[in-house]
Amino acid sequence: MKEPILEMRGITKKFGSVTANKDVDLTLYPGEIHALLGENGAGKSTLMNILNGIYKPNHGKIYYKGKKVSIRSPRHAVDMGIGMVHQHFRLIPTLTAAENVFLYMPDCKLILNKKEMEEQIGKWSSEFHLNVDPSALIWQLSVGEQQRVEIVKLLCRGAEILILDEPSAVLTAQEAKEMFRVLRRMADSGKSVVVISHKMNEVMEFADRITVLKGGEVEDTMPASEATVERLTKAVVGERELKPHKNEGGTCREEVVLKLENLSVKNDRDLMAIKNVSLDIHAGEILGIAGVAGNGQKELAEAVAGLRKVVGGTITIHGEDVTTQGAKARVKKRVGFIPEDRLSMGLVPGMNMEENRILKEFDLPKFSRHHILKKKVIHDTVQEEIKRYDIKTAGDKSPVSLMSGGNQQKLLVAREIGGDPVLLIAVYPSRGLDIGAAEAIHEILLEQCRKGVAVLLISEELDELFQMSDRIGVLCSGEMMAVIDRKEADYDTIGRLMSGEHYEK
């Protein structure tokens, strides 16, 4: 057996009354991909942030290449050879990939030597098949490409341990496969890779070993070859039985809530992102939208939510033309919106849970009277939702940026449903959620549907779409290829429509 490159022993980290990690042991070997799994708030990011020098543990020791170390900061970590790709990338959009990489180098003088910069990036890029164009501007790159720039940054800096926080959450299935191939090449070259993930199948396919955290402690650790979905599920959610919630149909009413007619919308680059799309959603119906990310889903959701200008066609809600109305009017019409990017669009990271909860409704009689907030009502509402949705807080008055990603998502869903919507737009609602929480969100959406809410569900997971939708529409290059009754749809047909084939019954 090889010597470990890193050992974490008895790591405990507390934030006030919250114990995020308790007596955790983790060993990493050179040449392995090690997956960290666990429910939302289990302490995965905290443990990796300790390794990355962002947090100092209250107790415990870290041994790196056999020597006891104290990691003082992310800079110190990367100097030692430990680098992390965060969920929210740390790149400057208006600079090129090469400029971003070299701003990260300790000796920024290299930035003056453009040729040398590009050669270095080319070397790493070709060694691991990363395919990064050094002269491309970051804002012009896809999320997958930006992620690869982040990886090149760490490689150029000499990283031997690479930590990736939910790297596949923002990638298409194809991109995720390619990314894991890159990670395998890095492991084969002797580097250690730690991947935080919620996707059990992905982890079993790509990792060498898996560690599951629960309530801040190590619940189980195993070679991937010994992992099964049952064993992992048990370690993640415990003995609690998980019932996949399925849309059994029969809730769809006659009344049309949302109607789009020949809708056209542009993206941020002023290119047509949604082209002549027509659809309707009835009360009590879930219309799923399938498609590879980047085919107009974001623009469609934002136009329906009143956040993006419509350049052609109409949007009607309950028979009223709302095409030119903005987001505020949509809130009054009780349109709920769970956006793709919870931290930049859904929540205000610096505000606490209560403030975020009332953001859209603070001026309604429910939460204020004569401009004075009803603090007790707000407090009680949030406490009730914390219980109902099993939200793990970072302290009631702490900013939501300190909550774990999955718990932020639950808070956002709780707020949008708390607004008693007639139409709910849910974009990748289960992204970043553990398997138990994802099922809870599915049940919440179905409950809304039974109450007569019309749901526009955008997802990349075909399993989720087939489980939840009454009908499935497929977007490809901004065009609605077809809208098919779920009972008549199959994975193969939807897959082919997603790649641009035309629908034939």
Ligand SMILES: Nc1ncnc2c1ncn2[C@@H]1O[C@H](COP(=O)(O)OP(=O)(O)OP(=O)(O)O)[C@@H](O)[C@H]1O
């Ligand atoms: N800076 C902080 N201050 C206060 N509490 C924190 C802080 N960082 C994390 N926590 C709390 O520690 C616990 C563990 O959070 P962590 O982000 O490590 O979980 P996670 O397993 O990564 O979850 P997820 O899968 O949802 O991303 C949570 O209850 C979280 O609210």
